[in-house]
Amino acid sequence: MTLELVMMLAIALGSIGFAKLLRIESIWFAFSAGLVGVLTLRSLTFLAMYPLGLGSVSKWVFVAGCLLFFGLGIFFQRDNLLRYSLLPIAIALFSIFTTRIVGLSYTGQTDSRWILVVVRQLQQNGDLGIFNDLNALKRGFIYPLTLALGESQEFLTSFTPYAFAALCSTGVAIAQILLRGYSRSTILLSTVGIVVTLFTTSMWLRATVYINSHVAAGLLLAVVAMVSLRAIEKKRLETNDYLLLLCTLFLLGQVRAEGIVVGLIALLPLASQQFISRKQLITFLITPATSFAVWLVVYNNLGFHATKLPAVLFILLLAAIAVVPAIKWFDWLRYRSVTIVAGGSLLALLAITALYPPSMLKGWNALFENLVLSMGRWGFVFVLIAVLLLISISKSYSAGHKLLMKILILLVPIFMLSKTLDDVGGARGLGRTGWGDSLNRMWIHIMVLLAVTAAVAVANKLQPEIVRGKSNEKD
Amino acid sequence: MKPARSIAYLVGFLSALTIAANLTVAFKMTPFSQIEKSYQVEDILVGSKWIASAPIVLASNFNDVSVKNVGIRTENGFGFSDQILSVWGNGKVDTANDPIDLRNSAALNELLLNTKYETDTYCREYLRDCTLALVWDATAKPAGAEFIGVRVSDSGYALVEAGLLKKFGGVNR
Numbered sequence: 001m002t003l004e005l006v007m008m009l010a011i012a013l014g015s016i017g018f019a020k021l022l023r024i025e026s027i028w029f030a031f032s033a034g035l036v037g038v039l040t041l042r043s044l045t046f047l048a049m050y051p052l053g054l055g056s057v058s059k060w061v062f063v064a065g066c067l068l069f070f071g072l073g074i075f076f077q078r079d080n081l082l083r084y085s086l087l088p089i090a091i092a093l094f095s096i097f098t099t100r101i102v103g104l105s106y107t108g109q110t111d112s113r114w115i116l117v118v119v120r121q122l123q124q125n126g127d128l129g130i131f132n133d134l135n136a137l138k139r140g141f142i143y144p145l146t147l148a149l150g151e152s153q154e155f156l157t158s159f160t161p162y163a164f165a166a167l168c169s170t171g172v173a174i175a176q177i178l179l180r181g182y183s184r185s186t187i188l189l190s191t192v193g194i195v196v197t198l199f200t201t202s203m204w205l206r207a208t209v210y211i212n213s214h215v216a217a218g219l220l221l222a223v224v225a226m227v228s229l230r231a232i233e234k235k236r237l238e239t240n241d242y243l244l245l246l247c248t249l250f251l252l253g254q255v256r257a258e259g260i261v262v263g264l265i266a267l268l269p270l271a272s273q274q275f276i277s278r279k280q281l282i283t284f285l286i287t288p289a290t291s292f293a294v295w296l297v298v299y300n301n302l303g304f305h306a307t308k309l310p311a312v313l314f315i316l317l318l319a320a321i322a323v324v325p326a327i328k329w330f331d332w333l334r335y336r337s338v339t340i341v342a343g344g345s346l347l348a349l350l351a352i353t354a355l356y357p358p359s360m361l362k363g364w365n366a367l368f369e370n371l372v373l374s375m376g377r378w379g380f381v382f383v384l385i386a387v388l389l390l391i392s393i394s395k396s397y398s399a400g401h402k403l404l405m406k407i408l409i410l411l412v413p414i415f416m417l418s419k420t421l422d423d424v425g426g427a428r429g430l431g432r433t434g435w436g437d438s439l440n441r442m443w444i445h446i447m448v449l450l451a452v453t454a455a456v457a458v459a460n461k462l463q464p465e466i467v468r469g470k471s472n473e474k475d
Numbered sequence: 476m477k478p479a480r481s482i483a484y485l486v487g488f489l490s491a492l493t494i495a496a497n498l499t500v501a502f503k504m505t506p507f508s509q510i511e512k513s514y515q516v517e518d519i520l521v522g523s524k525w526i527a528s529a530p531i532v533l534a535s536n537f538n539d540v541s542v543k544n545v546g547i548r549t550e551n552g553f554g555f556s557d558q559i560l561s562v563w564g565n566g567k568v569d570t571a572n573d574p575i576d577l578r579n580s581a582a583l584n585e586l587l588l589n590t591k592y593e594t595d596t597y598c599r600e601y602l603r604d605c606t607l608a609l610v611w612d613a614t615a616k617p618a619g620a621e622f623i624g625v626r627v628s629d630s631g632y633a634l635v636e637a638g639l640l641k642k643f644g645g646v647n648r
Contacts (some may be wrong), residue, residue, distance in 0.1 A: 110526070192492065
């Protein structure tokens with residue numbers, strides 16, 4: 001357990017330092033943004049050292065990097081250090097307590113077990129090329145890589161609850177921005193019910209310790225939403241948010257096989273803004289593409305081998321392809337990309353349903369059973385969210401609230417489409433009934449965003465004058 | 476009543492109703508079905524009898540494992556991951572030949588008394604409804620670690636240590 005404690009404290013201290021360097025004001029967002037910085041450090045140190053045969057040494061370089069982050073953070077931004085440190089350190093210790101002392105964990109699913117196999121191989125600096133198939137690619141990279149920081153032949157058990165807390169923390173930070181100006185009673189009324197409901201569902205509770213990359217993916221998407229929100233409120237993307245966004249996109253390229261696509265789609269509401277420069281747009285595209293390419297080259301050479309290209313050329317090629325949408329000719333499409341992608345993916349879903357009616361209708365039925373009849377172990381939280389959104393329909397929404405809705409409208413059909421492509425043999429279905437269905441588990445990625453969207457909608461209905469006031473301020 | 480107040484009551488009522496339903500009707504799955512006794516990856520995978528855990532058991536008990544007659548798992552063979560075998564140790568998996576059919580062997584039951592581990596495995600069209608037994612004689616720890624795939628029932632397979640398989644009369648290799 002000593003190594004577990006050392007690593008979790010290193011992660012917490014590194015998070016504090018990174019957030020301090022980025023001058024993030026919200027302690028809630030500092031927690032999650034800091035974790036993004038630390039995970040980027042973990043990936044970069046491993047990817048740089050693994051090809052030299054130093055993969056297992058890389059964890060100590062990572063620890064040194066975390067301490068360096070912390071040192072630099074307090075050197076440049078010493079104020080309120082205790083306030084910023086409390087949350088990450090307390091959560092790190094509490095996470096160790098829940099997994100190592102109480103013994104809570106969930107590894108009872110195939111994905112969890114495959115991830116543990118990858119962790120074992122990473123720990124022994126073994127040949128990662130043996131996972132040269134879709135099986136390993138689907139389980140992602142950054143999550144097992146972080147679990148591999150744990151004790152030898154074990155895994156970093158407390159990282160999952162820590163990441164879960166960071167995900168929830170991002171939700172709090174988003175809600176703080178969107179609920180600014182509302183009365184305390186409105187905030188309580190709009191949030192308490194939905195939060196308690198969420199924590200009475202088996203799936204959400206399981207997510208706290210479930211060994212899978214869903215929570216990490218959810219965290220990254222929530223950070224994309226938060227950065228987009230901050231940028232849209234200020235009508236510019238500030239340098240610190242820009243750097244954080246690049247780190248997040250880098251990790252999205254490695255978190256899951258579909259991470260690069262999902263990440264870029266979640267970014268569309270921001271990327272389609274006029275104030276986003278071409279240089280920023282190019283880096284948004286290059287970062288996850290390069291990250292994904294490096295992952296394929298270093299770890300899982302599934303696509304890389306097929307091309308028979310030298311590694312550097314392969315990475316450059318993927319990066320070059322990724323830049324194409326940033327060409328000026330495509331600006332017309334970029335400014336309308338949210339409508340085009342949301343509409344296109346909905347049409348694609350309908351088309352696939354028409355092309356594969358038996359399996360798709362079975363899939364739609366499974367989706368209904370999982371989300372409405374609670375067969376997916378989500379309780380009735382989706383029903384509650386849907387009802388709250390319906391009764392809170394309003395004539396005016398704040399820009400930030402609209403942004404969250406756009407992200408969700410984009411992501412929901414994309415998750416469903418990715419599921420239809422998941423089955424070997426082409427587009428065949430939308431999953432099966434039961435909690436273990438991958439689409440059912442993917443709702444973890446957007447649950448925080450969904451809950452915040454519903455809560456803000458309720459607040460808006462309770463105090464509509466706040467949104468009207470905000471609109472007038474802008475006018 | 477003001478519209479905002481009626482909305483507040485409605486939201487409170489709906490939330491309470493959903494929470495009650497979640498805790499009663501819907502709460503059928505224990506979120507943490509496992510209280511871990513060990514955090515050793517190997518213990519977790521082997522202890523849970525994971526569908527792909529057989530290679531771990533073999534690699535943990537023998538140095539150099541050679542597995543033959545596995546066959547193709549979507550045809551007449553069964554699932555045995557060479558990837559996992561490589562992670563836990565050295566070994567080769569030969570899928571060129573189908574498992575030897577011992578379903579009608581008189582010595583089968585006696586042979587299976589030496590089973591050390593049993594788990595589910597993939598077979599046929601990626602179905603998980605087949606079993607795989609690992610069979611060796613612990614009293615006469617074999618020098619080599621050659622395991623031969625055999626079919627023991629319509630949906631049951633075994634990997635039997637080659638020396639033990641040879642020892643059983645009536646078992647035709």
